[in-house]
Amino acid sequence: MPRFPLVPTTPTPERAVLVGVEWRDGGWPVDHSLDELERLVSTAGAVTVARLTQRLERPNPRTFIGSGKVEEVCGFVQRLDADVVVFDDDLTPSQQANLEAAVGEPVKIIDRTALILDIFGLHARTREGRLQVQLAQLQYLLPRLRGMWSHLAKEQTRGGIGSRFGQGESQLEVDRRLIRRRISTLRHELATIERRRGVQSKERISSSAYRIALAGYTNAGKSTLLNRLTGSDVLAEDKLFATLDPTTRGWRLPGGRAVTITDTVGFIQKLPHGLVDAFKSTLSEVREADLILNVVDASDEEFRRHINAVDAVLEEIGAGEVPCLLILNKIDRVDDIGRRDLWRLYPDAVQFSASTGEGMDHLVAALTREAASNDRLIDITVPYRDARLLKTIHDQGTILVEEYKESGVHLVTKVPVRIARRLKRLGLFGDDDSGTEPAANEG
Ligand SMILES: Nc1nc2c(ncn2[C@@H]2O[C@H](COP(=O)(O)OP(=O)(O)OP(=O)(O)O)[C@@H](O)[C@H]2O)c(=O)[nH]1
Ligand SMILES: [Mg+2]
Incomplete structure (x- = not known):
């Protein structure tokens, strides 16, 4: 025997058994949902060694799946030497504890939510992102402290999915009361960040570009699209939830109008509610946008379900009213027949490939049209001393007439409705233009 036994330098990936349920009332086909779960598992650094499914009408209150299925799971776990069992649906804390007792230590029982929270924890980069994830993780942990999560949280040395929850907490802190206190501190810190952001966004609105x-x-392909359009270098990878923290890049439409494009966290079916809640302030970027691009992978069999899942989250975060343009991305992977079908189904959507740039002209034209759709035609005279205002109008308006008069610059111009409202507040033009745009009374 060697004196110094060889120690592997990379940790062996955890071995996961997946469990999915085919619900009698339809919904996502269990195979597709498990494909996605498998990708989540691999993003979290584990490997899938088996997939089990069961048809059910409703979950078993004690163990979620039926008792026979639980035995089957135990058999697979033993035979395949699995470390973790991942359920595709949410488990209640007691179901989780019962399953854990049935399968036996040290095998972990995880659900989709825990898995997603774990990945978010791995990918969060900014302070705000980390705080948001920590909040969602602790909220998940709180009702589960009695079961395996308590010792998981204490034994963070064990590593793997779930053990990173509440990272940064010392052993002593893992206690209900302290967790509650930590949750309220996190909320407080996040509220402070959000207030600061509120101030910034007000400043932005007054002089901002089309968002x-x-x-x-x-x-x-959201990040790839951002990179393609703006020539930037945001991380884009074939991984789920590669992007967590919003990134904003400036850009200009061909006419010169200033635009900002913000890349945000991706959505998924069965997105944990606590996570949506925790990310509400980050997602305010979406809520406050002038236009949302709903980017879908048109080459994915399930893309229609993806569109619906995204619409549902947009609704939930209060962005349901923001104008939305559908981008059918990865069109390079769709054949001619598929493309024709897509045209018929989604005549207003833009078929695009962020990888090859195909469809770029259409995308830019659509963005230009959307940006101009809320413009108002105004006729104003801006005093020469208001140089900043003049610059704003030049940056964001389409100028039709520009004359230098004694009292200032006389402009007939199309401007975004936001700028028009601001000019109106400044008393630079009256109601004489009321025929051009009904939005004149807002604000
Ligand atoms: N073939 C093809 N692949 C693409 C296209 N756009 C993106 N991809 C690939 O799809 C994968 C995901 O792209 P991302 O830009 O990271 O996707 P995202 O929407 O930002 O994903 P998250 O940040 O994880 O939510 C990457 O491997 C890209 O190279 C495209 O138009 N065609
Ligand atoms: Mg991304």
């Missing part, structure tokens, strides 16, 4: 937010299913 576009990218939303869409995870891995649809």
